[in-house]
Amino acid sequence: MQTFNKIGAVFALTAFFAVGCSSVTKTVSDTAHALTTMHMKKVVDVNEVTANGIGKKLGTISFQDSDKGLIITPALADLPSGTRGFHIHENASCAPAVKDGKPGAALAAGSHYNPNQAPHHGTPTTGHLGDLPALVVDNTGVATTAVIAPRLKLADIQGRAIMIHAGGDNYSDSPLPLGGGGARIACGVIK
The missing domain is CATH 1.20.5 (Single alpha-helices involved in coiled-coils or other helix-helix interfaces)
Structure with missing residues (x-):
């Protein structure tokens, strides 16, 4: 038993x-x-850029896929306050280059990412795929407000650059081309 x-x-x-x-x-x-x-997240260092080269680190930008598109979240400081043009550029470089005989900040990044060959700069839903909502920088020079690029995925932007311009973006080619954002002031390579 x-x-x-x-x-x-x-x-x-x-x-x-x-x-x-x-x-x-x-x-x-x-x-x-x-x-x-x-959804995987990618974090990219963003540096100040000038015609002389790549300068100090300003912070990071994170990218994460979502059901609504690519969420782009800045954690940046030391930028001029206001709204800034914000774009994905076609090449993975923030180096200066020469255009029309003059050196320019981050020109090696090329133009806005535009694989769909959109004829004009436009909004994040109508223009180049690299056209993003404007970056908002507060009065202390800090940018932390996320934006959504509804037509992009993380896989689309790898091997490209994220660019911040000196001016705002009117999402048009008029009166100035490419939204009138002007000079490139900060850049990060998306590996």
């Missing part, structure tokens, strides 16, 4: 651990699945 009690106890413990292990395995499996379906 004592042998049957020992055998019964062994079966009970085995069943207990089997159920417990399968619960743990299911929980680990569910957690792993949740982690792989979460």
Whole structure:
């Protein structure tokens, strides 16, 4: 009888651990699945740029896919206050380059990212894919307000640059081309 009690106890413990292990395995499996379906985030350093080169770090910008598009979240300081033109540019470089015989800040980044060959600069829903909502910089020079690029995904912007311009953006090619944002003042390479 004592042998049957020992055998019964062994079966009970085995069943207990089997159920417990399968619960743990299911929980680990569910957690792993949740982690792989979460949207990945990319963080990019952003530096001041001039015609002489790349300057001090101003902060970071993070990029994360969402159901509404690419969420772009700045954590920047030491910028001029106001609204600034904000774009994805076609090349992964913030180096100066020469255009029309003159050196210019971050010109190696090329033009706005425009794989769909949109004929004109426009809004984030109508223009170049690299046309983003304006960057808002508070009166202390800090920018932390996220924007959404509804037509972009993280995969689209890898190997490109994020650019901040000296002026605002009127989302038109008139009266000045490319929204009138003017000089490039800050840039980050999206690897």
